[in-house]
Amino acid sequence: MSTFSLERVACDRMLGLAVRGRLADSLLMRANTARPHLSAAFLATKDDPYPAYAELRARGPLTRAELGQWLVTGHGAVSALLRDGRLESRMPAEYTRLTLGDSPGVDFLHRIVLTRTPPEHTRLRRFIGRALGTPVVRRLHDRIAAATDALLEPALDRGRLDVVTELAVPLPVGVVCDLIGIPTGDRPAVLTRVTALAKVFDAANLSPADLADINTALPWLHDYFGDLLAVRRAGSGGPTLTEMYWEESASDRLAVADFVDNMLFLFHAGFETTMGLVSNGVAALLNNPEQLGRLRADPALVPSAVEEFLRYDAPIQNVIRVARKPVEVAGQKIRAGRTVLLLLGAANRDEEVFADAERLDVGRDPNPHLGFGGGLHHCVGTALARLMAVVVFERLVDRVTVLGPAAPAVRRRHASLRSYDHLPLAVAAR
Incomplete structure (x- = not known):
């Protein structure tokens, strides 16, 4: 890929900040506009991006964005491209250096499973x-249920629950x-640094302070996990991933840097997706009380409700890909080197696939x-996120009466992830 193409890739991802000031409420330009000022990063940060997604779908499954980027909105096209080997999730080193500078975050992004190829x-x-497969996750049910109950008890006692920060x-x-x-006493410090590191996934909104946080957090985390690996070596053969690491033969064992960065990614992805799924799902039920009534009348619907929350207000709104080879979609050719934003949030409201798509059911x-995406890079924590969400909503439906908001909800602003920072409710035990 040429340096010019790489610069275009970086500009595409950074476009969110530059374009916001000149976007009108309607995010679509006239049909004959050759280079519309569209930014998927901006769309994902809106309180309600779905009307804009509907406008985009009305133009067809593929929409040209500024600087040659393509936005894909139709369910069929998004589903197919998620599985198309001509698109890759791995970003060139030049792209990340254009957005992150000379930062340790560059190497982190190129070591994690999300951007690797076979x-x-x-x-x-x-x-x-080995830790997140469905058979292993199923055995966690009772532990997750007990942890959920322990988190709900103090909230019910005081009559207030922040769904995000307390659950x-x-x-x-x-x-x-x-x-x-990770030992219990170390968890607050690790979470603080992982939260700082997670800013690396929101390149469109990075500030100099954010970049400094990343550059401080990552070396600390590498030192911490290196020490943890050394300690856990004495307990080789145990059930944790840090102990499983030493079970591998020397020839098969991952490099320490690969292991550490992927544990950090797993840590982040493990709570990020669940946070969005649970908070978005609770908010959807608050706005659709008749659906909450259905769940109370028939708790067996909780698993299908979790799938509907994933469709109705997906925690992952878009994923970025780069075309390795030319790809044709709906008669339009995507040239090699172009960035492609697959808008999962838009595809999940496609009326051609989902009857009454704007309604929560x-x-x-x-x-x-x-x-959860699809194809080679579908979410690694799918089974765990589903189980945690099912347990949480079973408990909420069975044990909690929501009396109303305790304070205004605070929507999180992120270029691709959708959730809340705070969702405070007045609650009582049922």
Whole structure:
């Protein structure tokens, strides 16, 4: 890929900040505009991006954005491209250096499973799958249920629950820390640094202070996980990923840097997706009380409700790909080197696939949503996120009466991830 193409890739991702000041409420330009000022990063930060997604879908499954970027909105096209080997998730080193500068975050992004290709991708997923595969996750049900109850008890006693900070974050953080093998006393410090590191995934909104946070957090985390690996070596053969690491033969064992960066990615992804799924789902039920009534009348609907929350207000709104080879979609050719934004949030409201797509339906069946992406790079924590969400909503439906908002909700602003920073509710025990 030429340097010019790489600069265009970087500009595409950074476009969110530059374009915001000149976007009108309607994010679509006239049909004959050759280079519309569209930014998927900006769309994802809106309180309600779905009307704009509907406008984009009305123009067809593929929309040209500024600087040659393509936005894909139709369910069929997004689903197909998620599985198309001509698109890759791995970003060139020049792209990340244009957005992150000379930062340790550059190497981090190029080591994680999200951006790797086979055979490295296969090795990493196999290793992570030992802790996050469906058979292992199913055995966590009782532990997750007990942890959920323990988090709800004090909230019910005081009559107030912040769904995000008191439930949707501490629950997955505790579970993922158990899986990795992070001692309880170390978890607050690790979470603080992982939260700072996570800013690397929002390049469109990075400030100099954010970049400084990344540059400080990552070396600390590498030192911490290196020490943790050394300590856990004495307990080789145990159930945690840091102990499983030493079970690998010397020839098969991941490099320490690869292991550490992927544990950091797993830590982040483990709570990020669940936080969005739970908080968005609770907000959807608050806005659709008749659907909450259906769940109370028939709790067996909770698993299908979780799938509907993933469709209706997906925690992952878009994923970025780069075309390795030319790809044709709906008669339009995407040239090699172009960035392609697959808008999962838009695809999940496609009326050609989902009847009454704008309506929340906790019993929707079938529900072929793309809330966790798809293809080679589908979310590694899918089974765990689903289980945690099912347990949480079973408990909320069974044990909690929502009396109303305790304070205004605070929507999180992120270029690709959709959730809340705070969702405070007045609650009582049922």
